[in-house]
Amino acid sequence: MSSVDTTGDSRTTQGDSIPLQASVPALKICPHNVNISCASCRLNELCLPIALNKSEIHQLDEIVERNRPYKKGDHLYRQSDEFKSVYAVRSGSFKSYVLSDNGQGRVTGFFLPGEIIGMDGIASKQYANSTAALEHSSICEIPFSQLERLSHELPNLQHHFFAIMGNEIAKDQQIHTLLSSYTAEERTASFLLGLSSRYSRVSLSPTRFLLPMTRSDIGEYLGLTVETVSRIFTGLQKKGLIEVNNREIELLDINALRAIVSTS
Amino acid sequence: MSSVDTTGDSRTTQGDSIPLQASVPALKICPHNVNISCASCRLNELCLPIALNKSEIHQLDEIVERNRPYKKGDHLYRQSDEFKSVYAVRSGSFKSYVLSDNGQGRVTGFFLPGEIIGMDGIASKQYANSTAALEHSSICEIPFSQLERLSHELPNLQHHFFAIMGNEIAKDQQIHTLLSSYTAEERTASFLLGLSSRYSRVSLSPTRFLLPMTRSDIGEYLGLTVETVSRIFTGLQKKGLIEVNNREIELLDINALRAIVSTS
DNA sequence: CGTAGTGTTGAATTGAATCAAGTGTCGTGG
DNA sequence: CCACGACACTTGATTCAATTCAACACTACG
Numbered sequence: 258m259s260s261v262d263t264t265g266d267s268r269t270t271q272g273d274s275i276p277l278q279a280s281v282p283a284l285k286i287c288p289h290n291v292n293i294s295c296a297s298c299r300l301n302e303l304c305l306p307i308a309l310n311k312s313e314i315h316q317l318d319e320i321v322e323r324n325r326p327y328k329k330g331d332h333l334y335r336q337s338d339e340f341k342s343v344y345a346v347r348s349g350s351f352k353s354y355v356l357s358d359n360g361q362g363r364v365t366g367f368f369l370p371g372e373i374i375g376m377d378g379i380a381s382k383q384y385a386n387s388t389a390a391l392e393h394s395s396i397c398e399i400p401f402s403q404l405e406r407l408s409h410e411l412p413n414l415q416h417h418f419f420a421i422m423g424n425e426i427a428k429d430q431q432i433h434t435l436l437s438s439y440t441a442e443e444r445t446a447s448f449l450l451g452l453s454s455r456y457s458r459v460s461l462s463p464t465r466f467l468l469p470m471t472r473s474d475i476g477e478y479l480g481l482t483v484e485t486v487s488r489i490f491t492g493l494q495k496k497g498l499i500e501v502n503n504r505e506i507e508l509l510d511i512n513a514l515r516a517i518v519s520t521s
Numbered sequence: 522m523s524s525v526d527t528t529g530d531s532r533t534t535q536g537d538s539i540p541l542q543a544s545v546p547a548l549k550i551c552p553h554n555v556n557i558s559c560a561s562c563r564l565n566e567l568c569l570p571i572a573l574n575k576s577e578i579h580q581l582d583e584i585v586e587r588n589r590p591y592k593k594g595d596h597l598y599r600q601s602d603e604f605k606s607v608y609a610v611r612s613g614s615f616k617s618y619v620l621s622d623n624g625q626g627r628v629t630g631f632f633l634p635g636e637i638i639g640m641d642g643i644a645s646k647q648y649a650n651s652t653a654a655l656e657h658s659s660i661c662e663i664p665f666s667q668l669e670r671l672s673h674e675l676p677n678l679q680h681h682f683f684a685i686m687g688n689e690i691a692k693d694q695q696i697h698t699l700l701s702s703y704t705a706e707e708r709t710a711s712f713l714l715g716l717s718s719r720y721s722r723v724s725l726s727p728t729r730f731l732l733p734m735t736r737s738d739i740g741e742y743l744g745l746t747v748e749t750v751s752r753i754f755t756g757l758q759k760k761g762l763i764e765v766n767n768r769e770i771e772l773l774d775i776n777a778l779r780a781i782v783s784t785s
Numbered sequence: 786c787g788t789a790g791t792g793t794t795g796a797a798t799t800g801a802a803t804c805a806a807g808t809g810t811c812g813t814g815g
Numbered sequence: 816c817c818a819c820g821a822c823a824c825t826t827g828a829t830t831c832a833a834t835t836c837a838a839c840a841c842t843a844c845g
Contacts, residue, residue: 355698357698357702358783358784359784363698363701363702365694365697365698366694376686376687376690377687377690377691377694378687378691379683379684379686379687379688379690380684380685380687380688380690380691381687381688381691385691385694385695386694405676405679405680405683408679409673409676409679412669412673415669415672415673415679416669418683419643419669419682419686420643420644421644422640422643422683422686422687422690423640423641423642423643423644423645423686424643424644424645425690426640426641426643426644426686426689426690426693427641427642427644427645427649429690429693429694429696429697430629430630430641430649430650430693431649432693432697433629433693433696433697433700434619434621434627434629436697436700436701436744437627437700437741437742437743437744438621438627438741438744440800440801441800441801471822471823471824472823472824472825473823473824477701477702478701479701480700480701480702481801481802482801482802482803483823483824483825484801484802484803484824484825484826485800485801485802486824487824487825487826488801488825488826490824490825491825491826503809503810503823503824519622520622520623704832704833705832705833735790735791735792736791736792736793737791737792745833745834746833746834746835747791747792747793748792748793748794748833748834748835749832749833749834750792751792751793751794752793752794752833754792754793755793755794767791767792767841767842
């Protein structure tokens with residue numbers, strides 16, 4: 258299942274007209290290589306293998322399926338599909354969303370390298386949302402029944418997966434607080450700071466990165482309209498806290514952004 | 522630990538001046554009995570023991586600590602306390618909340634009998650919120666390290682606890698959608714319907730129950746002010762969809778409430 | 786019996802949504 | 816390589832849902 262092409266970095270620079278990635282540390286993680294193992298994966302310190310020893314990692318490797326890369330817009334799964342696997346992002350990014358009755362979507366999450374997708378399907382045995390690639394991306398698919406079996410054998414893995422799920426729960430509750438009491442500017446600042454720390458987690462710049470999602474995605478995620486997100490961005494720019502050019506963003510004053518968030 | 526008093530039902534009717542519980546099926550689950558086992562617990566079909574066989578339930582019983590009942594306002598734990606246990610509500614109800622920097626609280630969840638509290642602390646090893654009893658309540662405390670150990674031994678328990686956590690994740694994401702795109706009326710209707718199905722899950726009336734929380738708690742949970750919650754309640758009452766008397770509520774037209782929710 | 790907490794209602798204000806009109810950007814096919 | 820069309824983004828003017836401010840009623844408890 259996986260001696261596909263290597264696809265390489267054909268699209269690393271997709272979307273920048275300015276020669277940006279030449280002057281600064283990489284703005285992207287790229288290797289969409291399918292012939293990689295957990296043991297050699299650059300993300301193994303923050304993904305599932307964390308806390309596993311060599312032989313355990315090898316066992317994990319056995320159950321991980323590395324599919325061919327996903328193009329922008331390709332779906333990992335759709336709402337109500339039978340739950341089968343969780344997915345670890347290896348490169349690129351994804352968004353999860355639900356379609357409300359009136360047809361318009363609401364984004365429930367964004368996923369960057371090293372993060373786990375699909376845990377919302379565990380209980381009901383079907384996915385509660387749809388998940389699509391925001392750019393050319395690659396994925397490790399982990400069939401859940403096998404993950405359960407292996408967790409049973411490896412207490413470290415069980416412990417770690419409990420922790421991953423607990424982390425998801427804690428994160429979701431922070432968002433609950435964010436949405437229930439923060440203003441548009443506070444939400445947006447918090448969102449940018451969140452992205453910042455997630456990028457720095459995978460050794461990318463915490464102050465300069467490309468937004469893989471549209472303003473509309475951000476708005477749907479934060480409970481705001483596109484227009485408001487746009488206005489807040491230009492507002493923050495005018496205050497000198499950030500610098501936005503299209504999808505490229507630089508956080509000029511992290512502390513001031515933090516101050517905005519903790520106002521609430 | 523746990524041959525404390527039995528405390529009984531001293532306060533089952535706390536809060537109702539109208540002789541309500543005489544005329545309808547019990548509005549409350551009451552036994553705050555500490556001398557109960559998972560095997561004999563009325564909630565064992567929906568709490569942790571689900572899917573366990575007799576001998577497995579017995580093993581679970583061994584690690585569960587049944588503390589003395591909690592009075593209204595008593596805390597299970599506080600924000601930043603070291604994470605040690607998860608808790609299953611046996612009777613009564615609880616709320617989780619965080620205090621924002623400016624001092625005012627934000628409710629992150631309500632917990633009814635059979636539901637599990639404290640999973641937000643698993644990843645970071647400390648609780649992300651404080652949790653307090655909303656009324657006289659009783660709890661089963663399950664030390665997490667022991668739950669992990671036992672989960673390792675009992676695949677059924679591991680499977681079920683993954684499901685419980687997955688369910689929490691799915692539920693949190695529904696709230697994300699609720700908060701990011703529903704109007705005040707839609708949120709409130711959805712909240713009432715949610716309570717309704719959770720009460721019916723523990724064999725209480727799905728159409729007539731006592732709200733254990735204040736309007737202010739509801740507002741903080743739904744991202745609304747007290748005044749708005751109050752206005753929405755009276756609005757729904759005027760439309761004939763519900764009947765509210767203080768903390769006592771009756772859902773007169775569930776379908777109409779559902780229609781409000783799915784408008785969005 | 787009085788006081789603190791809880792809940793209701795009204796009037797004024799406001800933050801974000803909506804409506805509307807544009808500009809900018811990207812990918813496609815000629 | 817350029818032109819075209821679709822989509823993404825911005826900005827302004829107006830509207831509206833919910834908050835805020837304010838006053839008051841009810842309830843529960845020591």
